[in-house]
Amino acid sequence: xxxxxxxxxxxxxxxxxxxxxxxxxxxxxxxxxxxxxxxxxxxxxxxxxxxxxxxxxxxxxxxxxxxxxxxxxxxxxxxxxxxxxxxxxxxxxxxxxxxxxxxxxxxxxxxxxxxxxxxxxxxxxxx
Numbered sequence: 001x002x003x004x005x006x007x008x009x010x011x012x013x014x015x016x017x018x019x020x021x022x023x024x025x026x027x028x029x030x031x032x033x034x035x036x037x038x039x040x041x042x043x044x045x046x047x048x049x050x051x052x053x054x055x056x057x058x059x060x061x062x063x064x065x066x067x068x069x070x071x072x073x074x075x076x077x078x079x080x081x082x083x084x085x086x087x088x089x090x091x092x093x094x095x096x097x098x099x100x101x102x103x104x105x106x107x108x109x110x111x112x113x114x115x116x117x118x119x120x121x122x123x124x125x126x127x
Contacts, residue, residue, distance in 0.1 A: 027085075029063045029108050034079040036070025042077035043096065050097035051080075054104045063108055076119065082107050093119045 033039070033048045051065060071079055076093035080100060083089040090113045092103055099117055106114050113121065 027062050027064050029085065030066060030083045031063060031104075031108060032066045032068050032081045032083075034069070034071045034077065034081070035067040036074075036077075038070055038074035039077040039079060044078040046097055047078045047080065047095045047100045051100045051104060054101050058109070060109070073119075079119075082113075084108070084111065088122045090121050091119045092117045 031051060033044055033051065035044045035048070048065070048067070054060075055063060055065070068081075071081075071091070073079065073093070078095040079091060079093050080095055080103070081089050081091045082103065084107070090107065092099070092114070095103075095117070103114050103117060106112055
């Protein structure tokens with residue numbers, strides 16, 4: 001296993017602070033782009049780039065963007081999950097650049113989930 005560098009430790013710290021800040025109310029939303037090999041093959045990188053471009057254009061600083069591995073629904077990739085403070089998470093499927101821009105404007109900025117692009121609303125439970 002390779003050794004951790006100072007940059008690796010800074011990245012771990014930033015990721016931890018970002019997730020903690022979301023829970024504590026410093027950020028109002030988190031968007032997770034699912035980037036397992038299936039997601040990447042289906043175009044998740046372009047979806048991520050489009051989202052980051054929209055955030056830059058709109059000067060949005062109170063939204064966290066993260067990545068995850070495969071969500072287990074490979075045939076529905078590219079996928080993203082939007083979590084807004086005090087709201088149930090929404091998982092979106094079959095995304096492209098235009099769809100993520102719409103999700104960003106309507107859900108992340110506007111607060112209204114885009115129902116026609118959503119697969120499910122809510123969290124999985126383990127009980």
